[in-house]
Amino acid sequence: MTRFRLFRVVGLALSLSLVAAACGDDDDSSAGTSGDDTTETTEAMGDESAAPVNSAEACDADAIVAAVESGPEAGTLAGMTDDPVGTAASSNPVLTTLVTAVVEADLVDTLNSAEALTVFAPTDCAFAALDPATLEAALADPSGLLTTVLGFHVIAGERLSAEDLAGMTELETFTGETLQISAEGDTISVGGGQATVVVGDIQTANATVHLIDSVMLPPSAG
Numbered sequence: 652m653t654r655f656r657l658f659r660v661v662g663l664a665l666s667l668s669l670v671a672a673a674c675g676d677d678d679d680s681s682a683g684t685s686g687d688d689t690t691e692t693t694e695a696m697g698d699e700s701a702a703p704v705n706s707a708e709a710c711d712a713d714a715i716v717a718a719v720e721s722g723p724e725a726g727t728l729a730g731m732t733d734d735p736v737g738t739a740a741s742s743n744p745v746l747t748t749l750v751t752a753v754v755e756a757d758l759v760d761t762l763n764s765a766e767a768l769t770v771f772a773p774t775d776c777a778f779a780a781l782d783p784a785t786l787e788a789a790l791a792d793p794s795g796l797l798t799t800v801l802g803f804h805v806i807a808g809e810r811l812s813a814e815d816l817a818g819m820t821e822l823e824t825f826t827g828e829t830l831q832i833s834a835e836g837d838t839i840s841v842g843g844g845q846a847t848v849v850v851g852d853i854q855t856a857n858a859t860v861h862l863i864d865s866v867m868l869p870p871s872a873g
Contacts, residue, residue: 710776712849715862718745728853735763736770736858745862748778755793756801768858769806769822771830771841773866774849781866796872802826803842803869810859813839813851828869842867 716728724730726742733739737759740746749772753759762768778786789797805825817834824830831843839848839861846865853860 710774710849710864715745715774715776715850719743731860732854732856734856736765736768736855736860737762739855739858740772740860745774745776746772748775749773752778752790752797752801755790756797757793758798758801762805763857765807765857767808767810769809769811770858770860771804771846771848771863771867772860773804773846774862774864777846777863777865785868799826799869799872800866803828803830803867803872804863806830812859813848813861816841816848816851816861824869826869826871828871830867 720727722744723742725734726744731739731743734742737753740753741750741759743750753762762770789800802825806822807825811819811822816832816839819832821832822830830841833840833844839851840846841848841863842865845867846863848861849864850862853862
């Protein structure tokens with residue numbers, strides 16, 4: 652691994668450790684005596700303007716929406732509609748790790764120039780829960796493993812809503828693999844149950860984005 656890439660991996664690991672702290676369980680918070688013992692979600696996400704979110708709730712749908720909406724105007728759910736998906740994601744405070752991975756894989760222009768996409772976007776909390784060795788291996792192989800994993804989260808040629816997904820059982824991904832889908836009530840699971848949609852139907856100029864709670868590994872990644 653080159654010195655530059657090692658620096659990027661180490662820096663990303665430090666960022667993920669902060670996110671993991673914000674996304675952890677509430678064992679420590681139960682010992683507090685008031686509701687003031689909160690964790691600044693945006694301390695991990697780089698936006699000091701967002702309201703504090705209890706660490707036990709930092710990764711649920713309401714907290715994610717709150718973190719996004721309290722960020723810069725360009726990164727709000729409404730603000731993302733004017734930009735293509737690669738650019739829109741780069742201003743979203745809960746997708747910083749995904750953006751780093753997309754840049755490493757040199758996929759920003761590919762995503763931005765696509766006519767229509769459906770993107771299952773793992774949040775920073777999702778990446779924080781990923782095995783660090785798996786993430787490091789992917790970042791060390793940007794044109795191989797990293798592209799394969801990221802491509803498993805993208806459907807080309809269609810902008811599928813949550814309602815569309817609820818009526819489907821599988822889709823072909825950007826890299827040609829099969830992504831399984833299932834729905835039970837309002838809950839949509841993807842990747843054979845690897846991830847759940849936590850915030851759906853975010854619109855960008857060329858994509859419909861669904862935030863998910865886990866990073867999915869394709870069958871080819873073994």
